[in-house]
Amino acid sequence: MSVFGRNRLTTVVLLIPVFSFLFLGRAKGQTQWAEALIERKIDSLLALMTLEEKLGQLNQLAARGDWVAGEKGITEEQKQMVRRGEVGSFLNATGAKTLKEIQRIAVEESRLKIPLIFAYDVIHGFRTIFPIPLGEAATWNPELIEKASRVAAIEASAAGLHWTFAPMVDIARDPRWGRIAEGAGEDPYLGSTMSAARVRGFQGEGLGKVGTLLACAKHFAAYGGAEAGRDYNTVDISERTLRTIYLPPFKAAVDAGVGSFMSAFNEIAGMPSTASAFLFTKVLRDEWKFTGIVVSDWTAVMELTRHGVAATQGEAGVLALRAGVDIDMESKIYVTDLPHLVRQGKLSIDVVDRAVRRVLRMKYRLGLFDDPYRFNDPDREKAVTLTADHRALARTVGAQSLVLLKNENRILPLSKNLKTIAVLGPLATSKRDPIGSWGAVGRAEEVVTVLEGVRNKVASGTKILHAAGCSIDSLDRRGFEEARRLAEQSDVVLIVIGESHRMSGEASSRTHIGLPGVQEEFVREIAKTGKPMVVVLMNGRPLTMPWVYENVPAILVTWFAGTEAGNAIADVLFGDVTPGGKLPVTFPRSLGQVPIYYNHKNTGRPASDQDFFTSKYLDSPVTPQFPFGYGLSYTKFVYSDLKVGTEKIRSTDSLRVSVRVKNDGDGKGDEVVQLYIQDLVASVTRPVKELRRFRRITLNPGEIKTVEFTLGYDDLAFYNQEMKFVVEPGTFKVFVGGNSVDVLEKTFEVVER
Numbered sequence: 001m002s003v004f005g006r007n008r009l010t011t012v013v014l015l016i017p018v019f020s021f022l023f024l025g026r027a028k029g030q031t032q033w034a035e036a037l038i039e040r041k042i043d044s045l046l047a048l049m050t051l052e053e054k055l056g057q058l059n060q061l062a063a064r065g066d067w068v069a070g071e072k073g074i075t076e077e078q079k080q081m082v083r084r085g086e087v088g089s090f091l092n093a094t095g096a097k098t099l100k101e102i103q104r105i106a107v108e109e110s111r112l113k114i115p116l117i118f119a120y121d122v123i124h125g126f127r128t129i130f131p132i133p134l135g136e137a138a139t140w141n142p143e144l145i146e147k148a149s150r151v152a153a154i155e156a157s158a159a160g161l162h163w164t165f166a167p168m169v170d171i172a173r174d175p176r177w178g179r180i181a182e183g184a185g186e187d188p189y190l191g192s193t194m195s196a197a198r199v200r201g202f203q204g205e206g207l208g209k210v211g212t213l214l215a216c217a218k219h220f221a222a223y224g225g226a227e228a229g230r231d232y233n234t235v236d237i238s239e240r241t242l243r244t245i246y247l248p249p250f251k252a253a254v255d256a257g258v259g260s261f262m263s264a265f266n267e268i269a270g271m272p273s274t275a276s277a278f279l280f281t282k283v284l285r286d287e288w289k290f291t292g293i294v295v296s297d298w299t300a301v302m303e304l305t306r307h308g309v310a311a312t313q314g315e316a317g318v319l320a321l322r323a324g325v326d327i328d329m330e331s332k333i334y335v336t337d338l339p340h341l342v343r344q345g346k347l348s349i350d351v352v353d354r355a356v357r358r359v360l361r362m363k364y365r366l367g368l369f370d371d372p373y374r375f376n377d378p379d380r381e382k383a384v385t386l387t388a389d390h391r392a393l394a395r396t397v398g399a400q401s402l403v404l405l406k407n408e409n410r411i412l413p414l415s416k417n418l419k420t421i422a423v424l425g426p427l428a429t430s431k432r433d434p435i436g437s438w439g440a441v442g443r444a445e446e447v448v449t450v451l452e453g454v455r456n457k458v459a460s461g462t463k464i465l466h467a468a469g470c471s472i473d474s475l476d477r478r479g480f481e482e483a484r485r486l487a488e489q490s491d492v493v494l495i496v497i498g499e500s501h502r503m504s505g506e507a508s509s510r511t512h513i514g515l516p517g518v519q520e521e522f523v524r525e526i527a528k529t530g531k532p533m534v535v536v537l538m539n540g541r542p543l544t545m546p547w548v549y550e551n552v553p554a555i556l557v558t559w560f561a562g563t564e565a566g567n568a569i570a571d572v573l574f575g576d577v578t579p580g581g582k583l584p585v586t587f588p589r590s591l592g593q594v595p596i597y598y599n600h601k602n603t604g605r606p607a608s609d610q611d612f613f614t615s616k617y618l619d620s621p622v623t624p625q626f627p628f629g630y631g632l633s634y635t636k637f638v639y640s641d642l643k644v645g646t647e648k649i650r651s652t653d654s655l656r657v658s659v660r661v662k663n664d665g666d667g668k669g670d671e672v673v674q675l676y677i678q679d680l681v682a683s684v685t686r687p688v689k690e691l692r693r694f695r696r697i698t699l700n701p702g703e704i705k706t707v708e709f710t711l712g713y714d715d716l717a718f719y720n721q722e723m724k725f726v727v728e729p730g731t732f733k734v735f736v737g738g739n740s741v742d743v744l745e746k747t748f749e750v751v752e753r
């Protein structure tokens with residue numbers, strides 16, 4: 001008799017592992033089975049494709065059709081290219097109806113009916129515009145920024161888009177660089193948390209789900225390290241600086257599941273990013289196991305000839321494709337120059353097939369072969385765009401992004417029942433500037449200005465006076481007198497000054513980062529009235545305005561706060577929201593200090609007033625105007641009882657750190673508790689501080705909260721002389737506080753295993 005007949009219980013027990021394998025194995029197996037099926041489909045498609053059709057999949061064009069009823073299409077010539085299978089994706093086309101028609105041409109009128117991917121720069125909102133990313137970073141609230149990215153994905157995907165060229169995760173330490181506005185500032189850890197939050201927000205529950213966008217980590221890599229802060233300029237940094245400062249936010253994007261990367265325009269130490277096999281094969285695919293697609297930046301493939309690493313466009317295309325850049329944005333080199341180089345044996349068809357397979361695999365993952373119109377829904381587009389909820393979220397993000405730099409004599413918050421308020425300055429009524437750079441399809445007419453926000457906030461009996469006083473960047477002073485007259489009549493003066501949205505963003509670096517035009521003179525003129533004055537700053541970067549910082553009692557940094565800017569700013573000015581934002585980037589005293597950042601090295605001669613021969617200036621303190629992580633509240637937070645779980649740990653142990661934070665004021669408020677470490681002695685020099693944890697908390701008046709963090713191996717590790725990522729035994733400091741300077745500190749030891 002078989003074992004199965006002897007004892008029914010035995011039979012059941014024996015079958016459990018079988019069933020469990022089938023069940024568990026089946027679930028995992030199902031995914032592997034589905035992936036294997038996709039690979040077989042790709043195999044069969046590749047076998048049918050001509051060389052031109054294969055390279056067509058690697059060709060991305062910018063839509064050059066007209067804007068019609070708020071939608072952007074493609075030209076007749078571009079439609080013909082689609083019919084011939086010479087385009088794999090478009091950028092800048094938008095609108096559910098328009099994209100549906102373009103996709104129809106691809107899937108009905110081309111030979112192989114391969115669907116297109118539609119991409120757009122949805123950087124900080126699509127139609128509902130959120131603060132610029134530097135402002136979003138100033139919230140130090142990744143969960144909130146994830147929600148903002150979700151909203152952007154919902155609106156953009158309803159307009160038929162599949163792919164956003166965001167998040168931009170370039171670390172920036174030089175405020176002359178215009179694209180500092182577009183990232184999360186100077187710190188790798190803050191940048192990494194924002195990068196992961198945005199990827200999660202854009203990609204949602206998974207690629208191909210309705211309401212999601214394929215995200216794109218850009219610009220790989222070190223684009224923000226441009227010499228002299230001049231956009232597109234040379235980057236010459238060590239591999240240790242590259243891996244310690246610039247790569248972490250990209251790795252965080254990969255860990256969050258980002259589906260695409262974009263190359264950068266710049267070179268790094270002699271090798272242009274777009275031709276760098278070190279970046280796109282060794283680091284991205286071999287080390288990080290990235291399985292998505294890589295797109296070049298705009299004509300960056302062609303620009304390899306200008307960098308001087310390729311003599312012809314064809315050579316440039318070969319370099320880029322071999323390096324691992326799968327899609328050529330706008331150069332048209334892959335589709336034009338590479339066919340005959342493949343036929344001449346100068347480029348292996350395997351390199352082409354590798355890239356085509358990645359692109360087709362992404363189209364399957366996006367569900368476009370199942371339903372090419374999946375994302376397209378004109379009715380949903382109307383239903384989900386610029387809704388009241390989306391506006392409300394933009395207002396919340398806007399308010400949380402604001403950073404209070406000064407509030408002497410507690411001028412702020414203002415009473416809503418003031419008799420007369422003067423709202424002055426060239427940006428007080430601006431509708432376009434609060435959208436900032438990369439405003440997608442945001443519409444200026446939908447923006448709430450600062451003047452409108454104040455009007456919405458104050459009591460009906462409050463008189464509001466307005467005059468611009470001057471323009472943003474002209475030298476015309478004729479408006480000063482009228483503005484001063486209004487200030488004389490008011491109880492409080494709000495002056496809305498700063499940059500225009502065009503003064504930051506791509507190709508918008510500045511050699512002076514002070515207030516443009518005669519704005520500082522204007523502020524001095526109004527200050528002569530002696531009226532209580534608040535400067536409301538609109539800026540895409542840190543600005544140097546020492547007289548204003550020294551002499552104006554209240555200063556609120558608003559970056560470019562988006563569609564709901566005026567309401568968000570009024571919420572904070574009048575106390576409905578207590579400011580809790582913190583600087584994601586150091587504010588220098590002068591351009592002469594730049595680059596200046598908090599996580600600097602100690603040097604062999606750290607600045608000292610007691611010793612002339614130390615690292616300092618003759619004409620300026622070495623400290624910044626305002627440090628990284630700085631921001632005030634209307635209430636006051638007191639830190640105490642900083643504790644580390646143990647004085648000694650092995651490198652593989654984790655370490656608990658706790659601190660008590662008390663709201664010692666009379667109003668509810670948010671505080672960003674920041675934890676930094678310092679490795680005092682190591683085999684290579686280490687920064688004096690490195691941000692490793694933070695948490696934005698809300699405390700009621702008198703409330704005390706114990707905030708706990710846990711540090712692990714990766715928080716203490718660094719790249720040693722052999723470029724190995726290691727933790728070395730020795731003494732560490734841990735610092736905790738509300739910015740990178742005013743901190744409590746403790747030490748602990750890492751001992752040999």
Ligand code: GLC
Nearest residue numbers: 091121165218219297298506
């Ligand atoms: C631009 C930018 C890049 C953007 C791309 C498409 O030049 O560098 O960030 O995604 O072109 O607009």
